Amino acid sequence: MVLGWLLLLVMALPPGTTGAKDCVFCEITDSSSCPGTHMHCGDDEDCYTGHGVAPGVGPIINKGCVQTTSCGKEQPVSYMGVTYSLVTNCCYGQLCNEAPSPTGGRTAGAPTSLALGTLLLLRHLL
Known part of the structure; x- marks a missing residue:
């Protein structure tokens, strides 16, 4: 029964509420892929993916950690x-800015896991 409660609690927590997080870091690139490396973010930072555009050229991307107050902001970069x-x-959570997997990302199974945890909990209560 305790295991069911713990599973339900962990699955109910919003991503990123379990402490410091790691993000993917990638220098600015004009490549469509940016695999990057892992980096540790500060307490007041979130993972991000930067998308850049300029007239007459293709888009650029980069990834890393950024101050929470800079999320969604636009800035010029060269x-x-x-x-x-x-x-x-x-984005909010461990490695949330890495490339999505073909199966739909790291959280694709979260609703199923939450439902399974709830069923296990109910089975022990009834």
């Missing part, structure tokens, strides 16, 4: 002699 308008799109 890459290969071109000034891009880069917007930081934040």
Whole structure:
């Protein structure tokens, strides 16, 4: 019964509420893929993926940690002699800014796990 309660509690917590998090870091690139490396974020930082555009050239991306107050903000960045308008799109949770997997991402099984935990809990209560 305790295991069911613990599973339900862990699955009910919003992503990123379990302490400090790791994010994917990737330098600015014009490649469509940005696998990057893992980096540790500060307490007041979130993971982000930056998307940049400039007239007449292809888009750029980068990833890393950013101050929470900078989420969603637009800023100019220079890459290969071109000034891009880069917007930081934040996400919340461990490695949430890594490339999505073909199965739908790291949280694809969360609703199923929550339902299973609830069923296990109810089975022990009844």
